[in-house]
Amino acid sequence: MSTPVDIVQVPDIASARLVRRILDGYALEPWGFHGLGHWARVLVNGLLLATETAADREVVALFALFHDSRRLNDSRDPDHGPRGAQLAGELRPYFTLNDRKLALLQEACIGHTAQADALDITVRTCFDADRLDLARVWKRPDPALLCTDMARRPEVIEAAVVRTHNFPAAAFVQQTWGDVLTPSA
Numbered sequence: 001m002s003t004p005v006d007i008v009q010v011p012d013i014a015s016a017r018l019v020r021r022i023l024d025g026y027a028l029e030p031w032g033f034h035g036l037g038h039w040a041r042v043l044v045n046g047l048l049l050a051t052e053t054a055a056d057r058e059v060v061a062l063f064a065l066f067h068d069s070r071r072l073n074d075s076r077d078p079d080h081g082p083r084g085a086q087l088a089g090e091l092r093p094y095f096t097l098n099d100r101k102l103a104l105l106q107e108a109c110i111g112h113t114a115q116a117d118a119l120d121i122t123v124r125t126c127f128d129a130d131r132l133d134l135a136r137v138w139k140r141p142d143p144a145l146l147c148t149d150m151a152r153r154p155e156v157i158e159a160a161v162v163r164t165h166n167f168p169a170a171a172f173v174q175q176t177w178g179d180v181l182t183p184s185a
């Protein structure tokens with residue numbers, strides 16, 4: 001039987017060390033609305049989309065970790081995307097990404113709430129990875145608001161809605177990164 005972590009192969013760049021570092025400054029409840037569970041589902045959504053869109057898997061994985069990482073509340077916080085992008089720049093010593101990919105990561109973080117679409121397929125895939133988890137606020141993802149052909153397919157939306165409610169995020173996080181909420185020795 002497959003375990004949750006078998007659903008996708010998480011790129012090494014999304015390391016436990018990096019997740020710990022991001023969580024160090026996370027202002028909200030780690031398992032809250034925009035916390036680890038959402039990051040894990042966005043990660044899975046993005047990596048599944050990347051199998052077809054050919055988005056950069058490392059950028060997609062880092063987007064999942066950074067895009068909501070500097071929210072100050074779980075409701076209206078229009079500047080959280082730019083803050084997440086800034087954090088990605090600050091934490092660059094914790095991962096290896098070339099300048100072009102870092103720019104895509106930051107573009108995706110900055111634009112993920114206010115921007116409808118983007119030119120680059122990796123940025124578009126990041127947007128859809130996040131938007132496919134909209135059922136967490138009881139909104140079914142709207143194909144008109146998705147950027148990639150794959151994400152707009154009814155069966156992909158349906159699978160994402162099921163994932164929002166049923167994905168074993170705690171097990172996934174444990175299997176992928178271990179006890180990231182326990183301070184390392």
Ligand SMILES: [Fe+2]
Nearest residue numbers: 067068112113
């Ligand atoms: Fe966000």
Ligand SMILES: [Fe+2]
Nearest residue numbers: 038067068130
């Ligand atoms: Fe998000």
